[in-house]
Amino acid sequence: MAIRAVVFDLDGLMFDTEALFFRVSSEVLESRGKRFTREIMRALIGRRAAEVAGWLKTMAGIEEPPEIILAEIRERFGAEVDSAVHPMPGLFALLDHLHRRALPAAVATSSGRAYADRLLNGHGLAGRFAFVLTAEDVTRGKPDPEIYRLAADRFAVGAGELLVLEDSPAGVEAARGAGAVAVAVPHEHSPAEALRAADLIVPRLDDPALLALVDGPADRRKSS
Numbered sequence: 724m725a726i727r728a729v730v731f732d733l734d735g736l737m738f739d740t741e742a743l744f745f746r747v748s749s750e751v752l753e754s755r756g757k758r759f760t761r762e763i764m765r766a767l768i769g770r771r772a773a774e775v776a777g778w779l780k781t782m783a784g785i786e787e788p789p790e791i792i793l794a795e796i797r798e799r800f801g802a803e804v805d806s807a808v809h810p811m812p813g814l815f816a817l818l819d820h821l822h823r824r825a826l827p828a829a830v831a832t833s834s835g836r837a838y839a840d841r842l843l844n845g846h847g848l849a850g851r852f853a854f855v856l857t858a859e860d861v862t863r864g865k866p867d868p869e870i871y872r873l874a875a876d877r878f879a880v881g882a883g884e885l886l887v888l889e890d891s892p893a894g895v896e897a898a899r900g901a902g903a904v905a906v907a908v909p910h911e912h913s914p915a916e917a918l919r920a921a922d923l924i925v926p927r928l929d930d931p932a933l934l935a936l937v938d939g940p941a942d943r944r945k946s947s
Contacts, residue, residue, distance in 0.1 A: 769891030813929030
């Protein structure tokens with residue numbers, strides 16, 4: 724089935740936010756005599772803030788209300804996000820490729836709308852997407868497929884015609900659960916072995932295998 728629309732996750736997929744989140748989370752927990760491990764990080768990736776609190780309390784063994792810790796993490800993260808976060812390799816090349824192919828793109832993130840707008844506007848990307856879906860647009864977060872089903876409905880395409888780009892196990896599960904084609908891009912905090920459920924795993928967003936999947940069969944390709 725041909726790909727008719729593409730949906731991007733945000734954190735860790737479009738932007739290298741995970742490194743900053745891991746650093747500030749580690750600093751906040753260390754100030755309380757706790758450790759923010761890579762295992763905790765991997766469990767949190769792709770999930771909504773409302774769900775992160777419970778995971779953090781259980782896995783880090785904190786006694787303080789997790790909402791207080793998360794508030795401090797968000798404050799430190801927000802103070803650096805504009806300067807410390809950068810687009811992931813191949814992002815602009817892939818967006819240009821989609822534009823040449825006249826394939827519409829959207830964003831579907833577990834983060835909030837104000838934060839998503841801040842990142843997209845700050846990097847001049849807001850105008851590259853048909854719409855942005857955030858935590859406020861769904862009742863159930865990833866790994867539930869609700870957000871990607873909603874994306875397919877907004878595009879008026881079949882689930883199998885939707886290509887989803889993700890970096891987390893929760894995101895891949897959501898995409899597969901919606902019936903979309905799931906492509907995963909691993910990174911330091913979300914290794915390839917945790918993303919095996921994806922239909923395709925590529926090292927970066929402009930990988931030739933991903934571009935070929937976007938293009939579809941040779942006889943369908945438009946000239947660039």
